[in-house]
Structures are given as C-alpha cells and as structure tokens.
Amino acid sequence: MEKEKIQHTQPTDTSVEVTTPPEGNKKKKKFKMPDTWIVVFIMVVIVAILSWIIPAGSYDYVQKEINGSTRNLAIEGSFHYLEEGGTPTGFLGIFSALYTGCVEAGSTIFMILCCCATFRIMVQTGAFHAGIGVVMRKLGKKSIIFVLVLMLAFGLCGSMFGMLSELFGFYPLIVGLGIALGYDAMYGFAILALGEYIGFTAGTLNPYNVAISQGIAEVQIYSGMGYRWVCFIVMMGISMAYLLRYGAKVRNDPMKSILYGRPCMHSFSDGDLDQYKMNKKYALVLVDLVVTLAVLMVGLLKYNWGNKQLCGLFIIMSAVAALICGWKPQKYVDEFVEGCRGMIWGALIAGLSRGILVVMNDAMITDTIIHALADLLQHAPSWLSAQLMLIVQTIINLPISSATGQAAVTMPIMAPLSDALGVSRDVACLAFQFGDGLSNLLWPTSNIVVVCALGDIPYEKWLKWFIPLFFILLVAQCLLVSGAVMLGM
Helix, strand or coil: CHHHHHHCCCCCCCCCCCCCCCHHHCCCCCCCCCCHHHHHHHHHHHHHHHHHHCCCEECCEEEEEECCEEEEEECCCCCEECCCCCCCCCHHHHHHHHHHHHHHCHHHHHHHHHHHHHHHHHHHCCHHHHHHHHHHHHHCCCHHHHHHHHHHHHHHHHHHHCCCHHHHHHHHHHHHHHHHCCCCHHHHHHHHHHHHHHHHHCCCCCCCCCHHHHHHHCCCCCCCHHHHHHHHHHHHHHHHHHHHHHHHHHHHCHHHCCCCCCCCCCCCCHHHHHHCCCCHHHHHHHHHHHHHHHHHHHHHHHCCCCHHHHHHHHHHHHHHHHHHCCCCHHHHHHHHHHHHHCCHHHHHHHHHHHHHHHHHHHHCCHHHHHHHHHHHHHCCCHHHHHHHHHHHHHHHCCCCCCHHHHHHHHHHHHHHHHHHHCCCHHHHHHHHHHHHHHHHHCCCCCCHHHHHHHHCCCHHHHHHHHHHHHHHHHHHHHHHHHHHHHCCC
C-alpha cells in the first residue's frame, strides 16, 4: 500500500540536506527532454525556416480507382517547380501556427476533450475500480500473461484489420489497468500503443498500408503475407520484451518509472480498488461501457463513422452511467468540465502539431521534399537501395502521416524506381509499410500526440521512453527488408 503511494506522489525534498560535492567530483547534469510544447514549437520554427529555403514544387495527379476507392495518385516523372503558389511562413506566421493548427485540428481537439471528459465520468462512478478489482483478484500472479495476451490482441487488430483510431477509446481504461497491475501509466499506455501500431506496421492483411500500396504498385494483393507474419512476430516480440523489461524495473523500484512523481488522471491504486466491491449498479455501468465500445467498433468498421459519431456515442455512454449512479445534472457537468480541464494541454499540442503541416502545405514544399528523396535513391548503390527506401518512407511520414495519403503520393514514384534499382515491387511495398507504420509512434504530426493526450502521457516522456525502442525496431526492419531481398520476395 505504501509502495503504491510512492509511485504516484511527487517526491519532496524540502527536508533533505543538500551537500555540495568537491569541485572535481561534480556529477554531469543528465539530459532532460524538453517539454512537448518546446519540442513541437522548435519543429514549427525549423519547417518555417525551410519554407524560405526549399522551393515550392508539385507533382501532377490523376484520379484512379484502387481497391474500390478513387484516389489521387502522383504521376511519376511529372514533378515541376512552381514560380508562384507557395507562401513561406514569416515571423508572425510561426506564432500563428497554433491558431491555424487548432482550426484545422478542431475535430481532433474536441475528440480528445470529449473522450477524456466522458472517461473521467466513468471512472468517478467507481465502476472501473470495482471491475479492475475483480480482474486483479482473478489474475493473481498471472498478470504478465494477461498483458501479453492483451497486447497481442491489439496487435492482431492493427495487423489484420488496420485498426488504429477504432481503439482510441480504450486508452484511459488500459492506462488505468497498467497502474492497477502495479506498474505505471507508461506501462499501460504502451500495452495498447505498441500493440496496435506495431501490428499496423507489420500488416499481414492490413487494408490500408498493404492492400493500397500493393494496388498502386500493381502487384498481387496480399502477396508475401507469409513473410509479413514473420515480421509481425519479430517486431511484436521485441516490443513485448522491451515493455516487460521496463515493467520489471518499475515494479522493483517505483522511482525508476519515467513518470515518477507525476499523477495520472486515469490512475487506480490498490487502496482505491479495495474500497469498491462489485454490485448491480457497477455491473450496469460496465455493461454500458462494453455496449458502447461494441457499437463504436461496428460503426467504425461498417459505417465509416468518424470523430463526430464517436463523441456523440461517448457522451451518451457517460450520461447513461451518471443516470445509473443517480447523479444530479450539475455533478455530471462539473465532472465533464474537470475532465476537459485536465486535457487542455494535450488538445493544444494536437493543434500546434498540425501547425507543422500547415506551414509545409502553405509553402508547397512537401512534393519538393519527396522528389529530392526519390532522386537521392536513384543514385544509391543497389545493395543499399531497399534499406534507403525504408528510411525515405520514414522521413516522408513526417509531412504525410496518413498511410493512404503517403501511398498515393510515394508509391507511383517508388514502384517504377524499384524496378530501376533491381528491387522487387513487393519489397518496395514492405519498405513503405515499415516506414509509414513505425514512425507513427514518433512524429508529432501523426496521431501519437492524440493518443498521448487520451492516455494523459506527456509526449516528451513518451519520446524519452520510446526512442531507444524505435532504433532497435528500425534496425530489425532493415534486417527484415534485407531478408526479403535475399529470399527473392
């Protein structure tokens, strides 16, 4: 009980006597990751400077039906510089990026606020405490097996069905579960984030990064699936091992948590769980949750629902839960507002991150960057070309974070380029899905800032935790791409 308190309480040092070490024994200051605001703002400034240096350019695009959907595809060899059209970002524009980014990301921002507010209401009912308490008592010492099964399930959802946003509603719940299991918020967050995004990256039957890229490259849809299952096992295994190693450190010493001293709005302590016993009221609230998530999954997969329907559904869910618990309307409103207040920073970060894309689009430099990277590949040695394709696609995912959008722009160029480089189009598609997928967990222009907000995880803390794993997985991807080349994929 005392150990759990230590984990979630900011350490105080007011009573500790500080002694100055001898001059020759002074410890070097450890590097401290800057706040998310600073990280993203620096990227806005860099892109704004580049908008004055990189000339505006564009490919010509043609509409083509790919796997039943009409998409705008770049025409290979059609790139041209623009004398007019691009608008570089000036000094005022750098600071206006927050406004323009928030306007364009309005739907995402409201989704973040709505999800966190409604899940705060669900937590405040006490039903989550009671439900997780039951799970904890059932699991006993088998929590690690449960974690691995849960992570694998999320991975299969991403790998086979391309699920990402469909699982966003689970973040508050899984983060709270990670804390309740005796770890920290980062542990719970990574169960879902690594699971769904690594699964998406190693797409086996993924209809987005695999089917669309292969359709554009004009290769047999889902060819090479057996090898992609190997990729799935390798990358998921590495991610699981990394997570379990971190979890073991936190369990043994809560001060080793990368979030030590920072409270989490989704946290559950052992003491909280002991106060709530499962009853009819809590059971009905949990049924409300399960039904809502089930309806959401059906709507997203079958009816192409978006943020609008998700938010409406979550508001209904929280209102029903409040009615079950006999709350007065004012209590519901107070808890909703409190949930929004705690997520303002995350919502604004999502807006500022979108500002990076606004700057690039206004200057019309995205296609220029893609053209330059493709030209770089043309002069690469053949034995290194497949790995460089992977690196290039990873970089391109910064300005074009959508898998389908990136495929539409890059694959019409990369597919014929792979022929010239002596690399099969299947390998080019594999390099694309690896580059697009893994960097979704890195670049602030992707949804990682959104899920960090949903999980109440500072983006800069996530980067500090994830970057070592990113490079491990990037090396693994390079080896897997090399393996595909050697096997004649």
